[in-house]
Each structure stands twice: as structure tokens, then as C-alpha cells.
Amino acid sequence: MEEIRVNLKKTEDKSYNIVIHEGVLKEIPSKLKEAGLGHKFAIITDSTVESLYGTDLSEGFTKNDLENKIISFPPGEQNKNRDTKAWIEDQMLENKFARDSVVIALGGGVVGDIAGYVAASYTRGLPYVQIPTTLVACVDSSIGGKTAVDTAHGKNLIGAFHQPWAVYIDVNTLLTLNDKEIREGLAETIKYGVISDDELFSFLEGNMHLIFSYDKKALTHIIKRGCQIKAEVVEKDEKESNLRKILNFGHTIGHAVENLSEYKISHGAAISIGMVAEGKLAVEMGLWNEEELNKLIKLFNKASLPTQIPEYMDANDIIDTMKLDKKSRSGQIEMVLPKRIGEMALIDKSYGIKIEESLIEKMI
Ligand code: NAD
Ligand code: GLY
16 A cells, blocks of 8 residues: 655735724725736625725726736525525636636625625636625634535525635725614624623613714624624634624524524624524523623614514524524534623533523423
């Protein structure tokens, strides 16, 4: 027998900056030119964001003598699929994007996830820059390198870890969002308060009116804290072996609720319901206290986010759906649960806590 070892143990620096700066959108082309990141830029976006910001961004690249092309697809989660990914890749191939190219993801989480996945696989990997334009994308999806598309079997099942080269956040782009999209981002921001930052939680309790008035200072504050928290977690556990699981608070029950509603309940609303349901389990298990759970419910009420599992949903269906979730291990349901506002429970050095089905049934 001949045995040849391929030695690939190496440390790779994938660090990047998240720039949060009002008006930065206009400055991005010159910044990328200065960095010498590439020669040709594929600006991947959806048609709504294209008309709001894409055309101006493309002109900025052109003014800086940087070759670029907008590749835009219709907005919506239903388009975050393999067909759209293939269509984007075909556009890039036809327009001769090669290894010296850069992907620009301009938009919400749908654009960021699909453009990131294109970047992960096109010519075996291109650098990409995230320019998030929704609150969800600013505080969550643009950071951490999870890229994916959905399939008929579930959301985000096909994808790759591929960290962006940089993230640029311009709070001005959030001013064209509607309240529903702000609520979607608030659900994730409230989650950060519970899992990691009691001060952020208190800030949200006292300043919800400012967020819904699109106050730039308040928005910038929650974006900055959201980015810091996500960055700290990803730095310690990029591939979700333990700590990163805390970002899934509310998502185990939340995904089941979202799925069983046939996606009529939005992700933000579903995870709010999920955080309250999982919080109730934490109280039932003696990990958390009821007083703080009630504070969480009150905060969701302030944000007009729902907190109750819809009556038409059956406990067994919720349990069966959770077992199929990619977060479950060998069919056993796992959740992350709070210990106090600002800290998650750790049992036997693990944040992922196995939950008995009978307890979930009783709680629902
Ligand atoms: P989205 O990308 O569908 O955007 C929501 C809507 O807002 C779209 O219609 C879009 O066209 C519009 N829009 C975007 N920016 C706008 C702006 N500035 N003004 C007006 N309209 C604007 O949804 P989302 O909530 O941003 O992201 C949800 C997606 O993110 C899901 O697919 C989810 O799986 C993914 N996600 C990924 C991660 C991750 O770590 N990769 C984390 C959280 C969520
Ligand atoms: N949104 C969950 C994560 O990035 O891990």
C-alpha cells in the first residue's frame, strides 16, 4: 500500500470589517478601488433594491472606472432557490466574470444569502462584499458567513460557510423600509438582548418609539450592538459547534411555527412566538424566571410582535416538524434556553439542551 498525506493544516485569516457609517453607500466604489479587490463587480440585488439603490451604486462604480453589472432578480424568499442561483451564475458566465471578479450583495437577507452562496462557488470562490439594506440583514444575515438557498425540503438546506470581505452598513438605506420589515429585524435584535446583552434589552424597552420613528441614532445603536454581538459569537465559534447555537434562541419552535403556517407567519413573528414558547420551557425546567419571561412578552407587545402559538397548530405536528429541523440531532429536539436576560444556560458545557417531547407537549 502506498499512502500519501495531503498536509492542509493551516491557519487562514478571514477577518473583516463591518463599517457602519451614514452615507457610506456612495463611498463604497472608491473604497473598493483603493483596496484593489478586483477588476469586475457583479452587483447582485433584487428588483426593489435595484431601483432604490442599485442604479446609483452601479454609476458610482462606473465613475471610478470599475467595470460592473447589475444582476437583479424578483424580491422575496420564494426566489432564494437553486434556480435563481443558477440564473445568476449564467448571467455572470455570459458576461465573462472570472477569478478577478467581486460579488456585491446589495439588499436584504435573501440577496445576501444567495449572492454569498454564488460567491462561495463561482470559479470555486470569489470575494464578496455585503451591503445590507434591511434591519435583519444589518444585524444578522450579512455577518457570519452563512450563505444558502432554500429547497422544497426546507429553508437554507443547501449552502456554504463563506465569510464576506467586508460589510458596509448605511443607515440611510433603512429609511425606505416599512414597519413590517423593521419588526422582522427587531425580533432578531430582541433576541440579542436576551442571549447576550441586558443593556440592549433595556434600551429597546425604553426606546421602541424611536425605532418606529426611524430615528437614525437609535437605529445605529441597535445595529452596532447587534453586529458586535454577532461578531463576538462568530469569532469564537464560526461553524456552530457550540456557542453559535445561542443565535438560534426561539428558532427551534419558531421554524416549526413558520413552516406549519406555510410561511404565512413571517420569520420574525415566528421566532418571537418561538422565543416565548422556548422561554416558557426554560421557566418550566427551572432554568429561567417567570418575571423576566413576562418582561420579554411585554417587549414583544411593544414591538407588535406575536407571542402565542396559533390555536390551529397541533402540538404533535409542531414536535414532528421540529424533529425534521436541521438543528435536531438524531431526531432528538435541541434548544438553547435563557438563564437570565443577557445570558444563556450552559448544561454540561453545552448550549444545545436536549428537550423531552412530553415537556414540549405539556407546554404547548
Ligand atoms: P428580504 O431580503 O426578503 O427583504 C425583505 C423585503 O424588503 C424585500 O421585498 C426587499 O426587496 C425589500 N427591501 C430590502 N431592502 C430595502 C430597503 N432598504 N427599502 C425598501 N425595501 C427593501 O428579507 P430579510 O428579512 O432582509 O432577510 C430574510 C432572509 O435572510 C431569509 O432568507 C433568512 O433565511 C435569511 N437570514 C440569513 C441569516 C444568515 O446568517 N445568513 C440570518 C438571518 C436571516
Ligand atoms: N442566524 C444564525 C447564525 O448566523 O448562526
